[in-house]
Amino acid sequence: MGKVILSGKGRRWLMKGHPWAYRDDVAESSGTQGELVPVEDPNGHPMGWGLYSTASRIAVRLVTSDSTQPNRAFWSERMRRAVERRRQLGMLDEAGCCRLLSGDADGFPGMVVDRYAKTLVLQSGCQGSDRMRDFIVELLLEALPFEPDAIVDRSDASVRKLEKLDPIVETLRGSVEGPVLARDGDLLFEVDVFQGHKTGHYLDQSLNRRAAARRAEGGRVLDAFSYDGLFGLHAALAGAEQVVCLEQNKGACERILANAERNGLLDRIKVERVDCMKDMRARAEREERYELVVVDPPAFARSKKEVAGAERGYVELNRRAFDLVPAGGAIVSASCSYNVSPADFVKFIGRAANLAGRDVWLEELTKAAPDHPHLVTLPESDYLKCAFLRVG
Numbered sequence: 001m002g003k004v005i006l007s008g009k010g011r012r013w014l015m016k017g018h019p020w021a022y023r024d025d026v027a028e029s030s031g032t033q034g035e036l037v038p039v040e041d042p043n044g045h046p047m048g049w050g051l052y053s054t055a056s057r058i059a060v061r062l063v064t065s066d067s068t069q070p071n072r073a074f075w076s077e078r079m080r081r082a083v084e085r086r087r088q089l090g091m092l093d094e095a096g097c098c099r100l101l102s103g104d105a106d107g108f109p110g111m112v113v114d115r116y117a118k119t120l121v122l123q124s125g126c127q128g129s130d131r132m133r134d135f136i137v138e139l140l141l142e143a144l145p146f147e148p149d150a151i152v153d154r155s156d157a158s159v160r161k162l163e164k165l166d167p168i169v170e171t172l173r174g175s176v177e178g179p180v181l182a183r184d185g186d187l188l189f190e191v192d193v194f195q196g197h198k199t200g201h202y203l204d205q206s207l208n209r210r211a212a213a214r215r216a217e218g219g220r221v222l223d224a225f226s227y228d229g230l231f232g233l234h235a236a237l238a239g240a241e242q243v244v245c246l247e248q249n250k251g252a253c254e255r256i257l258a259n260a261e262r263n264g265l266l267d268r269i270k271v272e273r274v275d276c277m278k279d280m281r282a283r284a285e286r287e288e289r290y291e292l293v294v295v296d297p298p299a300f301a302r303s304k305k306e307v308a309g310a311e312r313g314y315v316e317l318n319r320r321a322f323d324l325v326p327a328g329g330a331i332v333s334a335s336c337s338y339n340v341s342p343a344d345f346v347k348f349i350g351r352a353a354n355l356a357g358r359d360v361w362l363e364e365l366t367k368a369a370p371d372h373p374h375l376v377t378l379p380e381s382d383y384l385k386c387a388f389l390r391v392g
């Protein structure tokens with residue numbers, strides 16, 4: 001069996017509660033890809049057990065700080081706890097959707113499992129979660145209150161390169177013919193679990209979409225970076241007069257229209273396959289106005305080095321949004337860049353408001369839905385910021 005011996009710095013870091021030890025914080029290590037190994041401090045005292053990586057900068061992801069080796073009962077209880085938490089949140093209805101397992105934040109390093117009705121989609125991001133995949137499926141089947149129709153492994157995210165893992169796209173159980181249908185509140189929507197982004201959909205915005213829809217009634221709505229259009233579709237369902245969705249991904253644009261038709265909203269939804277940055281400027285020049293503008297771009301800062309560029313991007317984008325909103329209108333502005341803090345994001349929005357010459361009030365600053373838990377000792381699990389703004 002392998003083992004990780006931390007340096008003094010690594011020990012101090014783990015003592016603060018963060019579950020990852022970086023390679024620089026390790027004095028000695030041995031182990032195979034993704035092996036569950038004991039972790040010790042420099043004096044040989046046990047610090048717990050973790051999943052070892054032979055390749056990543058993160059040498060070990062702690063699973064427990066207990067000295068006892070995790071056994072089947074340990075993992076089974078951990079899975080039960082994750083599923084029970086979703087049940088308590090009211091997110092387990094069979095036709096609905098939710099994130100069932102949120103990686104390290106749920107105690108399963110690197111493994112995400114999203115549920116679209118009775119189809120489960122796994123995404124493994126590290127050697128440990130690859131090694132545990134079949135065992136995790138077994139535990140899930142035991143813990144879920146219903147039998148899944150299909151299970152798909154969609155482990156093709158680019159983070160796998162850091163772990164020297166090849167992409168995997170594989171149906172593990174049942175079969176998936178055509179798009180998967182799931183309910184999000186009153187909306188029935190389709191998910192492309194093989195070609196769509198992430199596991200097929202952005203589940204983290206589910207509650208923010210409903211909060212945005214409450215600001216949409218009777219108004220015109222611009223849903224920029226709309227992906228499969230769920231901000232816009234919820235707004236239309238809540239009574240928006242007209243919704244324009246802007247998105248550059250062809251498959252996503254097609255799904256917005258299919259979803260609009262499915263929900264009887266085709267007369268109020270327009271989809272334009274454009275570059276949002278250019279298109280929003282052109283709309284402002286044409287003096288178009290929307291009572292609600294949603295801006296939910298991809299992460300502008302994927303690393304600390306990219307924060308300066310991200311700042312320019314967020315300021316510019318929000319400034320364009322302000323130009324499109326009449327006095328009294330609302331903006332819902334999101335950032336999924338972990339490297340941009342909530343305080344900095346609000347500062348960037350302030351800069352944009354100043355440049356646009358508008359009074360802007362922050363009504364709410366929310367995060368990802370609670371099925372994407374924020375483990376307080378793991379800041380990386382808190383990445384999404386969603387600002388609900390009122391514009392004067």
Ligand SMILES: C[S@@+](CC[C@H](N)C(=O)[O-])C[C@H]1O[C@@H](n2cnc3c(N)ncnc32)[C@H](O)[C@@H]1O
Nearest residue numbers: 202225226227247248249274275276296297298
């Ligand atoms: C974070 S996702 C949006 C999620 C979406 N709002 C939702 O609620 O599911 C960002 C989206 O922006 C799209 N995108 C990225 N750059 C774009 C651009 N310059 N113009 C239009 N769409 C863009 C991506 O294809 C992706 O669908």
